[in-house]
Amino acid sequence: PIYVEMSDNDFTNWYCLEEWEIDEGMQAEVDDSDSDVVVVDHCGTVSGTYTGALDYSFSLTGIPTEDIGLDAGELDIELSDSVTESGTFEDTITGDEMEFSMGDSLTVDLGDGAGLTTSVTSCTNCPPGNPLMFFMMGQVIGGASESFAESVAEDVADELSDSILNIFGGDEAESEDYDEYENQWQCDSGDQWVYEWEINNGYEDCWDGSDEMDMSGSWSAYGENMYMNLDINDEMLSFSDEEATFTCDDGTEIDWSSLRDWSNDCANNEDEDAGHSETDTWTCNDGTTISWNQINDYNADCASAEDEGATAHYTIDGVLMSEDGTPLSQHQGTFCDANGCDQTMDWFYGEMSFDTGIAPPTSYGSHEYCTSGSVTDTSTGDIVMEFSSMCNEQWIGPSIGHAHAHSDGMDIYLEVSVYDWSEEGDATLSVSMVDENGNQVFLDSMAIDGSDNEYYMEEDVSVLEEGEYCLHAELTETGQSEPYDAHSHCFSVEEGQEPSDRIVAVVEAMAESDLGEVLEQFGMNLEDRLSDVAPTEFPYNDGMWAPMWSSEHAAMVGVGAYAMDDDGAYIMAGPATEGYTNDAPAKVSIRYLTGVPASTAAEEAETATSIEDIVDTEDHDLAEITEDLQEAGVDTTDLGLPIDDTDDGDSDGETPPQTAEELAEDAGLLPALSPLSVLAVISLAGVFIGRRNDA
Structure with missing residues (x-):
């Protein structure tokens, strides 16, 4: 309706509904209750394919490195490459808004040489063309550009980072300590990592959505035992929204919860014990029979708990394994929407936990265990969801926060931090520094006694010789001889550089x-x-820029620029227009x-x-x-x-x-x-x- 409203009104606002507004059921409509008409629209999606090529070059030269003690050109960087990517894009048009203010009516020459004219309306804030086509072009260009940029940005950034690191060098010892993927999980695409705590958090942090799984697992330690926790997407389970029913002898259906509730709901009392003898039985879905008085007794006597009114029943299996995959504990539980199962839908919050009975590790350091699990439809034996192995770590005891040193000439400042958030104590921090020949130039220690949750060692050390030095920090549990946590940092020490005569x-x-x-x-x-x-x-005392809207053609048919003074109105650019002359002063x-x-x-x-x-x-x-x-x-x-x-x-x-x-x-x-x-x-x-x- 936007074209119709633009043609009929002085001001029209076109608004594309947000996704949440569409989800709430808001419908497209035209609000013409005021002089300013508002068109609320479902603007749909724009999708397509793209092929993009990027030629880039980056250079950094001319830094007077010889004046700061480096070889000439040592900081020069020269990068160039060509990247070509093809792919698809899709963008839902939501939340966008356009305004159309219609101005003076004009009669303009069509320019066909025959003197034919047409009536148009100046649109004071329209683009010089079909406004909706301009809008769609913007969406297409934006969507394709964003998709292309995402696909090549990481490659370009990695190449630039590698070049800079090659110039400044890396700290081998520090590189060995630093794991850029620590506490992260790799997405199925293979080129993206997200933090472990972002898995199954309700948001797709991976571009491919692989961090949101139907089922996943982890382990944790509470009190005296380790627990295995299985996260399950209950939307994948086929529980009915309606309660199970019981059919009376005359065909009347009553809710399953009405069975054996001491209230006659069937005409012949067959829903209550009074309508049955002690020898009456009831047949489960798998053909087994149970006593009538076992129905609705809060115990699942049928394999699929249908005697308690379950509309679906699942068996949950979970295994806790060591880091090398050795099974340590295996557990099984039931899950249904009725009484008598280990887990019921009424009390389900996305996770089913098992007490493994295994004492948690007590030695200081990092401990890793893995879990696997599956969900099986008890009635059919079909596996509904499963995962083979997911591992997570848990740290016990104090840990080194950072170990760092930097030099100012021949003077070195070092700082080491230890975090003990649980104030467990019972550890010793040892800090040493050695030169490139392995000679020790600093040694000290600090007791981590559990009296605080943060500890710091800060020292100033002076050395006599230039060269490579390494700082080593180690944490050792009381009563143990080997450290359970260690960090190293290596750096260069050089005499301070005086300003060169050229700089002066x-x-x-x-x-x-x-x-x-x-x-x-x-x-x-x-x-x-x-x-x-x-x-x-x-x-001139006035002017007008006029994209020309034709209601007859429902399109922009031209653009004009006009100027006015006290004596008349003039065409500065555009078609011949009635009331405007070409003889501007x-x-x-x-x-x-x-x-x-x-x-x-x-x-x-x-x-x-x-x-x-x-x-x-x-x-x-x-x-x-x-x-x-x-x-x-x-x-x-x-x-x-x-x-x-x-x-x-x-x-x-x-x-x-x-x-x-x-x-x-x-x-x-x-x-x-x-x-x-x-x-x-x-x-x-x-x-x-x-x-x-x-x-």
């Missing part, structure tokens, strides 16, 4: 240069020139470019290096600008400006002494002014003018 020369040249005076003088000259320029009155040159011509024009503007590249200098007198720039000390030889060849040298022919800035520039220490520098100078001159006026 650059700093001194900058400090002694007259750059500030140059900017001040140029600003004064520019201010004088601008003060002589009389302001020009703008020839002040013409404005407008070129509307799209596609390749627009790209070419943009590239030409970006690569402009002289005034001739931007403006036709034959139409302007640039001599005064040249004079002012030269008086301000700016070299205009590279700007394409007129050059005054008059010899203004000293009468005695002597060359004036060079300034510190000139000396530094001759020595190659400062870059010469470029055309962009001149533009920056002009901008800064404006700041000086403003400050002087304020004064």
Whole structure:
């Protein structure tokens, strides 16, 4: 309905419903109760395929590494590659909004040479084309770009990271300690990891959704025993939403909970013990028989618990295994929606736990165990869901938080932290530092006694020789000889570097240069020139940019730009329009470019290096600008400006002494002014003018 409402109303708001609004049952509608019409819409999805190619290059050169004690070019980086990816994308259009404000009605020439005209309405905030097509194009470009970016971003980032690491080197000892995948779980796609606690948390953290499984398992230690915990997606189980029923002799159906409740619900009392003898039996689904008085007695006497009104019944199997896969404990339980099962739906919160009866580990350090499990339909014997093995770790005892050292010249600062959140204590921290020959230069220890949950060792150590040093931290449980936790960090120690003569020369040249005076003088000259320029009155008092909406064609049919003054209205760009003339008193040159011509024009503007590249200098007198720039000390030889060849040298022919800035520039220490520098100078001159006026 959006096209119809746009054509009939001055203002129309088009709104795409959010997903949650659709889930809540909100329907598409048109609200025209006010003058501003709102179209609420189910905007659907945009899907398709894409093929993207990315050529990228990254370079970093020119850092004066020799001035900071490194070889020339040691920090240079040069990366380039081509990446091509194809794939699919799908995006649900939700929460987007567009507004259409319709303005003046116009009659314009169709441009067919026959003088035919059509009526259009200016849309003040429409794009220059079919607005819905522009909107859909945006969705397509956005969806394809996002999918392509996700597929190549990781490859590009990894290559750049690897190159930077190759330059700065890695700490082998530290690399061995650091596991970037610690406490993480690999998604089925193989190229993404998520944290273990994000598994089955109700949100798809993996792009492929593999972290949300029908069934998973873990182990935990509470009190004196280990527990095996099986997470089960009950939506995969076929429990009925309706209660099981019992059929009376006359065909009447009553709820199963009405059986043997001391209330006659069947006409012949067959739902109660009074309607049966002590020898009456009832047949289970598998053909076995039970006594009538065993029905609804809170005990499942049939294999599938149908005697208690279960609509479905499942058998849960779980196995606890050691890290190497050796079974340690196996358990089985029942799950149904009636009384008499180990787990009932009324008290199910997504997890079924088994007490393994195995004492939890007590030795300090990391302990890993694994679980496997399955859910079987008891009636059919079919496996509904299962998982082969999932492992998780649990840490016992204090642990090393970090062990780090850094040097400032020949002085080393080291810091080691220990966390003991349960305040278990009974451990000793040992910290040592050795040089590249294995000679020990530091050794100390600290008792972790359980009096606190955080411990820190901080020391300053001075060494005599440059080279590689390694910091080692170890935690040992009381009564044990081998450490259960260890961290290492290796680093380089070098004498401090003094600033080079070149750097000192650059700093001194900058400090002694007259750059500030140059900017001040140029600003004064520019201010004088601008003060002589009389302001020009703008020839128009109103204007209109008009994408043209045709209700007849339900589409944008053109674009016009119009200007108005007290004497009339004029066409600046666009088709012939009734009420507007082509004889504007002040013409404005407008070129509307799209596609390749627009790209070419943009590239030409970006690569402009002289005034001739931007403006036709034959139409302007640039001599005064040249004079002012030269008086301000700016070299205009590279700007394409007129050059005054008059010899203004000293009468005695002597060359004036060079300034510190000139000396530094001759020595190659400062870059010469470029055309962009001149533009920056002009901008800064404006700041000086403003400050002087304020004064």
